[in-house]
Amino acid sequence: MVKILGVAGSPRERGNSSLLLDEALRGAKDAGAKTSKIILCNRDIYPCEGCGDCDKTGECTIDDGMDKIYNLTTSANGIILAAPIYFNSLNAQTKAFIDRHQCIWTRKVLLEEEVTDPATRHARRGLFLATAGANDPHAFDGALKVMNMFFAVLDIKYYERLLFFRIDRKGAIKKHPTALNDAYAAGEHLMVEIARSLGELAE
Numbered sequence: 001m002v003k004i005l006g007v008a009g010s011p012r013e014r015g016n017s018s019l020l021l022d023e024a025l026r027g028a029k030d031a032g033a034k035t036s037k038i039i040l041c042n043r044d045i046y047p048c049e050g051c052g053d054c055d056k057t058g059e060c061t062i063d064d065g066m067d068k069i070y071n072l073t074t075s076a077n078g079i080i081l082a083a084p085i086y087f088n089s090l091n092a093q094t095k096a097f098i099d100r101h102q103c104i105w106t107r108k109v110l111l112e113e114e115v116t117d118p119a120t121r122h123a124r125r126g127l128f129l130a131t132a133g134a135n136d137p138h139a140f141d142g143a144l145k146v147m148n149m150f151f152a153v154l155d156i157k158y159y160e161r162l163l164f165f166r167i168d169r170k171g172a173i174k175k176h177p178t179a180l181n182d183a184y185a186a187g188e189h190l191m192v193e194i195a196r197s198l199g200e201l202a203e
């Protein structure tokens with residue numbers, strides 16, 4: 001069964017990006033995926049300390065539960081990450097979560113280990129959902145550079161993005177004419193693409 005992991009990056013519960021995430025997960029689930037969700041603001045994820053311990057072992061020595069999350073981000077067939085734009089980048093909780101994948105980068109690049117299953121790696125896919133308050137389509141440029149690297153480290157070569165600007169107040173996304181439907185459809189599409197790539201759907 002296709003496993004899709006949602007990551008809610010915003011500190012605002014039921015905020016704009018989280019509402020998009022829930023719709024995308026609903027779309028993926030309705031299309032047949034097994035979905036799960038991590039809400040970053042409900043966890044105390046410490047920022048990377050740059051200690052270099054993982055250079056030798058591939059293991060992070062910060063004891064805050066991220067070890068269980070690595071199992072999820074490396075084993076899910078698809079990852080949907082949703083976050084707000086803060087200061088032209090990802091918000092701090094999301095960036096800390098991403099930075100803490102440094103040990104996965106280390107395993108892969110320095111230690112030359114497999115970080116995902118070689119048998120299903122080709123089917124890994126991502127979806128990035130983001131909202132920004134300003135009237136500026138370039139508000140996402142910095143975040144997209146981060147997401148390119150994050151998904152690449154996790155062996156996700158292809159990812160879709162849904163980016164909504166001029167969405168500021170909590171819940172403003174609900175007034176957008178298509179956003180929630182777009183997110184639902186993107187979640188459905190993600191599931192179908194992965195299943196097709198795994199050979200679980202007829203062409």
Ligand SMILES: Cc1cc2nc3c(=O)[nH]c(=O)nc-3n(C[C@H](O)[C@H](O)[C@H](O)COP(=O)(O)O)c2cc1C
Nearest residue numbers: 010015016017084085086087088131132133134168
């Ligand atoms: C600290 C902070 C920094 C922000 N920086 C930006 C920014 O650089 N560009 C922008 O377009 N919006 C910015 N915003 C607005 C948020 O991106 C916007 O409100 C977004 O829809 C929030 O999504 P959420 O409800 O999922 O948290 C910022 C908001 C906060 C609180």
